[in-house]
Amino acid sequence: MYAKQYEITLPADYDMRIIRKRVAEGGPLLDGLAGLGLKAWAIRERGTDGSPVNQYAPFYLWNETGAMARFLVGGGGFQHIVRDFGRPAAHHWTGIACHAGPARTAPPRAASRRLTAIPAAPDPDGTGLGLATLIEQETTELRDIAGRDDVHTVALAVDPQNWQLMRFVLWRDTVAQDEDATERYEVLHLSAPGLAWLPEGRGW
Numbered sequence: 001m002y003a004k005q006y007e008i009t010l011p012a013d014y015d016m017r018i019i020r021k022r023v024a025e026g027g028p029l030l031d032g033l034a035g036l037g038l039k040a041w042a043i044r045e046r047g048t049d050g051s052p053v054n055q056y057a058p059f060y061l062w063n064e065t066g067a068m069a070r071f072l073v074g075g076g077g078f079q080h081i082v083r084d085f086g087r088p089a090a091h092h093w094t095g096i097a098c099h100a101g102p103a104r105t106a107p108p109r110a111a112s113r114r115l116t117a118i119p120a121a122p123d124p125d126g127t128g129l130g131l132a133t134l135i136e137q138e139t140t141e142l143r144d145i146a147g148r149d150d151v152h153t154v155a156l157a158v159d160p161q162n163w164q165l166m167r168f169v170l171w172r173d174t175v176a177q178d179e180d181a182t183e184r185y186e187v188l189h190l191s192a193p194g195l196a197w198l199p200e201g202r203g204w
Helices: 019-029 065-073 078-085 130-146
Strands: 001-007 008-010 037-045 054-056 059-061 090-100 110-117 151-159 165-171 183-191
Touching: 001 065, 001 151, 019 037, 019 183, 059 065, 065 078, 090 130, 130 151, 130 165
Parallel strands: none
Antiparallel strands: 001 059, 001 090, 008 054, 037 054, 037 059, 037 183, 090 151, 110 165, 110 183, 151 165
């Protein structure tokens, strides 16, 4: 499993109805895309849920790296973003764990993302296993979140270049107030052709 997201920050006075229309028309086109686990067509709207910006920020979980590469650089879809907005940076993370939540059968309407830096030396006992201990703690917390009634899907992934953890949660209605999120999104549509093939639990 690989996670990917690009963020297109729009002017403060941008009419977000343009993005809503874009998603309404384009969202169903990816509902059957081979190799894609899910795509959350996510936005942040300035002044809503504490967001300081207008932003179009689709989030992906991929089952197949070849399908992800084709989408990005092989004319598989990303060319429409480049055409309309320029070429944004595409953040990507290696999957660690994923869980289905009790609300998996309902379309999610909200999402949260938490980005946290991994300490430079998480190795207090000198064994070199400090990072593994940290990941064990994070995966345990992820399982706990996955058990909440209003959770659709949770995922944990790592950026090993910048040593950063990313936790993404899809929520049935709204992001829980007690969720430790760095960003909160509205989900306009969920394309989930490979949802059933996303890993359940830790990847090893």
